Amino acid sequence: MTVSSPSPVVILVEPQLGENIGAAARAMANFGLTDLRLVAPRDGWPNERAVAAASRADHDIEGARVFDTLREALADLNHVLATTARSRELTKDVIGPAEAARELTDIAASGGRSGVLFGRERSGLTNDDVALADKILTLPVEPSFSSLNIAQAVLVIAYEWRKAHLGDTIPFQTNDAALPATKDDLHGLFDHLESALDEAGYFQPDHMRPTMTRNLRGILHKGAFTRQDVRTLRGVVAHLEGRRGRHRKVPEE
């Protein structure tokens, strides 16, 4: 399952460490984002450390576009969110990642192009950077420990965007063999186990048989077994019966 364009643009403003640029590209690739833009990367471009840190997303990072100014990087976009961990004196709407992701997908659906800004490693985005954005995006972090690595902030946004875009779709589902057992499967297990226990003289004293049976069936109902689980359990019972059977064949003297 791939993601249809246009997906949001990730814009790193004056990133300092190639490792962070590469890790951000990798996080984007994990969730299907492809358009990475860099504004005045400190160590220039291309950057070998970025390519190394991108792991297998190296072809994505080689497609990154570099701009001298933030305004140039935003020129073709319709809607821009500025990611920041600090509250600002600027009068702008502040939204969280889930709401931002719904907003980004709605804008894409109406033919618009959007982008998300991420700031410098130490100092984040300036107020002038944020003034070029439509809204402030902030993450629901622990206030006492709110500073996220750039690549981790990119990861959370990319993850929420993919969820909003594709729903909570996971790449593989519960194995088909995990079909839940029918009552008929379960009743077959009851009969098999109870007859085996009968032969083993389990139901003593005899007047306790109904209660003991109900308790056993109650325990087996708690399992939420699959059809395969029931087949496995009947195999277990059969082997225990067989072993006891062989034992009984030993002459007793």
Place this chain on the structure above:
Amino acid sequence: MTVSSPSPVVILVEPQLGENIGAAARAMANFGLTDLRLVAPRDGWPNERAVAAASRADHDIEGARVFDTLREALADLNHVLATTARSRELTKDVIGPAEAARELTDIAASGGRSGVLFGRERSGLTNDDVALADKILTLPVEPSFSSLNIAQAVLVIAYEWRKAHLGDTIPFQTNDAALPATKDDLHGLFDHLESALDEAGYFQPDHMRPTMTRNLRGILHKGAFTRQDVRTLRGVVAHLEGRRGRHRKVPEE
């Protein structure tokens, strides 16, 4: 706003790189998780590189508990999820992060203790590891690029857990402007208005110029303008300039 215990336990199975252990501890701290357990870390414990990578979460990582076996690490838990990017032949329920987070908070609410397993850097969790878990947890990644760094996987789970625990953000308001202005349109309006106001001596006192400029841009960003809105506003500015121009041409006596 802080998170009440018991929060889910994060269990790293045979982690190899101290950097990843530290980054995982930092990701946990970002979203209010505190209980980190390590099963047979390759390079022993404590690990200087882990403490360095934990950044300001170093006190959390120094509280990490180390176990020889996975079974010991799980002994006091009631419910365990195994994180994996690969489909397994095991017949277990497979859930995504959001559903997992709801499950983890429900279990905490009923007084239970839960944990999430994360595997080795290269090989992930073995089928025997997964067999000790109640369910499989997988992330909605791009199938063509599904391998997440351990700390990034921890981050997504910690983030979803905090969201499920502390609830969602404010409702989303749609902006259905037919032809939204691009940033280039808006920047042109900024330049036009600001130069006209410059001529008009608006930016007084001079040291207030940056604040006044940001406030103006903030106001103009609130409009969610269409391209036509921007053309109209530039016409308004042009007429104001022109009127002032004509006014100045009138001889004053």
